[in-house]
Amino acid sequence: MLTCIILSGGKSSRMGILKQNLDFFGESLANFQAKNFCQIFKDLYFSSKTPISNDYNIPTILDNENTFAPIFGLKSVLETLQQNIFVISIDTPFLQKNSVLKIIKSFQQHQNATFAKNAKTHPLIGIYPKDSLSVINSQIQKGNYKLMDLLKNMGSLEFIKISNQESRNLNYPKDYQQAIKGIINGR
Numbered sequence: 001m002l003t004c005i006i007l008s009g010g011k012s013s014r015m016g017i018l019k020q021n022l023d024f025f026g027e028s029l030a031n032f033q034a035k036n037f038c039q040i041f042k043d044l045y046f047s048s049k050t051p052i053s054n055d056y057n058i059p060t061i062l063d064n065e066n067t068f069a070p071i072f073g074l075k076s077v078l079e080t081l082q083q084n085i086f087v088i089s090i091d092t093p094f095l096q097k098n099s100v101l102k103i104i105k106s107f108q109q110h111q112n113a114t115f116a117k118n119a120k121t122h123p124l125i126g127i128y129p130k131d132s133l134s135v136i137n138s139q140i141q142k143g144n145y146k147l148m149d150l151l152k153n154m155g156s157l158e159f160i161k162i163s164n165q166e167s168r169n170l171n172y173p174k175d176y177q178q179a180i181k182g183i184i185n186g187r
Helices: 029-038 070-081 097-110 130-141 147-153 173-184
Strands: 003-007 043-048 060-062 085-089 113-117 121-128 157-161
Touching: 003 029, 003 070, 029 043, 043 070, 060 070, 070 085, 070 121, 070 130, 070 147, 085 097, 097 113, 097 121, 097 157, 121 147, 130 147
Parallel strands: 003 043, 003 085, 043 060, 113 157
Antiparallel strands: 085 121, 113 121
């Protein structure tokens, strides 16, 4: 069985406040993501530099590295759990359950790292096998923290097509405002 990791270790400097605390229709974005992914996964964790407060008692796997880069969260989680992980970033709240299930099904069939793709490849929406830790460690030792380079170094990959809407990130206040307005207006 796969464990779901909600990556939440960024500084949120572009947003101006911690993204996990954003009000997302009367609840925090952390609670919104936890609620959605608890419906799909039995085991769920946040990954962050500090514990993530949430109403679902989802524990946080701490990333104690001083550098802010998702690769360090992946490293901490894989070292801690030593199992295959499904990852989603906290600021990607529009991913649909059907797409998650397609990613899981592809991984189960091929046993290769599997990621969402549309016009772009999304290294923070997908499955990292536990054996990807060696590639992560090697890349960190070289000082290369880029996730797209990590994917290139991982070998065989699978990709599942998702809509552009599903991969929308809430990086800036305008992204957040547009998302809220779009949902209220049915877009």
